[in-house]
Amino acid sequence: MxxxxxxxxxxxxxxxxxxxxxKNGIESILVIERDRELGGILQQCIHNGFGLHEFNExxxxxxxxxxxxxxxxxxxxDYKIDTMVLxxxxxxxxxxxxxxxGFMEISTKAIILSMGCRERTRGALAIxxxxxxxxxxxxxxxxxxxxxxxxxxxxxxxxxxxxxxxxMARRLTLEGAKVLGVAEIMPYSGGxxxxxxxxLEDYDIPLFLSHTIIDIKGKDRLEGVWVAEVDDKRIPIKGxxxxxxxxxxxxxxxLIPENELSxxxxxxxxxxxxxxxxxxxMETTISGIFACGNVVHVHDLVDYVTxxxxxxxxxxxxxxxxxxxxxxxxxxTNSGTxxxxxxxxxxxxxxxxxxxxxxxxxxDVYTNIKLIIKADExxxxxxxxxxxxxxxxxxxxxxxxxxxxxxxxITVELVKEGE
Numbered sequence: 279m280x281x282x283x284x285x286x287x288x289x290x291x292x293x294x295x296x297x298x299x300x301k302n303g304i305e306s307i308l309v310i311e312r313d314r315e316l317g318g319i320l321q322q323c324i325h326n327g328f329g330l331h332e333f334n335e336x337x338x339x340x341x342x343x344x345x346x347x348x349x350x351x352x353x354x355x356d357y358k359i360d361t362m363v364l365x366x367x368x369x370x371x372x373x374x375x376x377x378x379x380g381f382m383e384i385s386t387k388a389i390i391l392s393m394g395c396r397e398r399t400r401g402a403l404a405i406x407x408x409x410x411x412x413x414x415x416x417x418x419x420x421x422x423x424x425x426x427x428x429x430x431x432x433x434x435x436x437x438x439x440x441x442x443x444x445x446m447a448r449r450l451t452l453e454g455a456k457v458l459g460v461a462e463i464m465p466y467s468g469g470x471x472x473x474x475x476x477x478l479e480d481y482d483i484p485l486f487l488s489h490t491i492i493d494i495k496g497k498d499r500l501e502g503v504w505v506a507e508v509d510d511k512r513i514p515i516k517g518x519x520x521x522x523x524x525x526x527x528x529x530x531x532x533l534i535p536e537n538e539l540s541x542x543x544x545x546x547x548x549x550x551x552x553x554x555x556x557x558x559x560m561e562t563t564i565s566g567i568f569a570c571g572n573v574v575h576v577h578d579l580v581d582y583v584t585x586x587x588x589x590x591x592x593x594x595x596x597x598x599x600x601x602x603x604x605x606x607x608x609x610x611t612n613s614g615t616x617x618x619x620x621x622x623x624x625x626x627x628x629x630x631x632x633x634x635x636x637x638x639x640x641x642d643v644y645t646n647i648k649l650i651i652k653a654d655e656x657x658x659x660x661x662x663x664x665x666x667x668x669x670x671x672x673x674x675x676x677x678x679x680x681x682x683x684x685x686x687x688i689t690v691e692l693v694k695e696g697e
Contacts (some may be wrong), residue, residue, distance in 0.1 A: 279384040282306040282598050286363050286370055287392035288316020290580050291309060291587040292570025293346035298591030300353050301415040304598055309357035310374060316357060317343030318394055322421045325445055329654040331581035356620045366539050368564050388566045388594045392587065393536040393570040400529060401438025408495025416442040429453060433505050437491050439467040440635060443530020448477035458522045461489040461505050463512055466643045468669045470578055490514065500525055525561050533576045550619040551575040557624040559593035559602060575621050578671050603628040613689025616640050627683055634676045638652045644665045652689040
């Protein structure tokens with residue numbers, strides 16, 4: 279099989295990238311999805327809150343996905359579901375398999391990686407205790423309840439305050455279960471403020487900051503968990519232990535970009551985002567291989583995923599047509615004080631249209647702070663922020679006319695008011 283562009287992953291990122299590539303004049307496009315339907319994780323996110331930026335209305339996850347699936351089908355873009363990509367090489371040859379076509383070899387001119395992310399499991403946490411039934415990740419519980427129709431338990435405790443965990447606290451409550459609380463090892467929540475209010479506070483579910491689980495009880499089925507407060511080094515404090523009797527423990531302890539294919543390709547990775555290093559075109563360090571969505575860095579809002587993926591689709595189309603400008607002058611983005619990471623990591627000024635868009639996360643909770651953007655050592659923009667926290671991604675737009683053409687780096691840092 280031969281295609282101009284192959285998109286690996288048919289979630290919101292892959293759908294938006296494929297549609298944008300078609301709009302930019304590429305006819306031969308294939309989307310490969312390993313699940314039984316397009317839409318990715320959105321199909322199990324039946325709560326509302328999607329599409330506020332993209333469509334100026336509130337949609338559920340399946341409704342948001344459906345708009346893109348219909349657009350993809352109306353455009354006649356090829357897709358294969360229930361299909362697993364086994365290997366990709368840096369000459370853009372793809373090996374994939376499914377039950378209808380069997381083993382396939384696909385060659386293409388450009389690849390867009392949009393495999394999303396996976397949940398961190400209990401094995402990555404090293405929680406002591408037995409290994410009974412009833413311990414599962416929040417996303418798995420979400421799929422069981424919302425798509426398969428199985429109830430996971432009657433009395434639940436949640437470890438971690440990621441967005442899926444917060445949403446599942448509300449979902450379990452609505453399905454008749456008792457949620458005893460949410461423990462978060464950090465002194466701040468890992469989820470959006472709106473989810474803390476709508477999913478915990480509105481349902482009187484307690485959030486225990488600076489707490490973690492130190493032991494698990496139960497042989498065949500979970501019987502309970504021991505929770506303790508932790509100090510500033512995240513070590514449990516003796517004497518603060520408390521026992522919660524429950525039959526279900528949900529883990530919402532972070533998401534990891536799904537980058538097995540990227541690693542096998544030899545793409546350079548960013549240790550902070552755990553995703554590929556990308557430039558302003560969402561192109562990785564291998565020419566003609568692009569990446570977008572949660573495979574690059576974990577997003578809070580699907581609207582931002584869509585926006586970023588459109589950029590990947592647009593520039594993949596330009597790459598196929600030979601329209602991308604390769605510049606000798608490469609500008610690097612630099613995370614200054616208080617900034618955890620910045621995407622994209624590399625910028626070629628010639629390929630920016632009107633403004634440069636940077637996504638980033640801060641390293642701690644900050645109030646009344648200034649966000650400063652420097653071109654080399656010169657301040658080109660600053661914004662006052664009432665509150666910043668690591669659970670919510672920040673986005674800044676820098677007009678192209680403010681970026682000098684002869685700079686080596688763009689730095690973003692936080693400075694206290696008055697300094």
